[in-house]
Amino acid sequence: MESMFILVPISIILAFVIGWFFWWSGKNGQFDDLEGPAHRILMDDDSTSKLIEKERENDVR
Structure with a gap:
């Protein structure tokens, strides 16, 4: 019973925190865009056309 005097106020404070x-x-906008990061990981930042141009330059040399 004595532990309830400690546990109840701690749990109430924890719930408020x-x-x-x-x-x-x-x-602060943490939940504004929930799907953006999931789709962003699938998008490739590197351009494949630049890679193809580099390969062509290497083949020509």
């Missing part, structure tokens, strides 16, 4: 972090992250 988690709620505050969730509110803060939503306010």
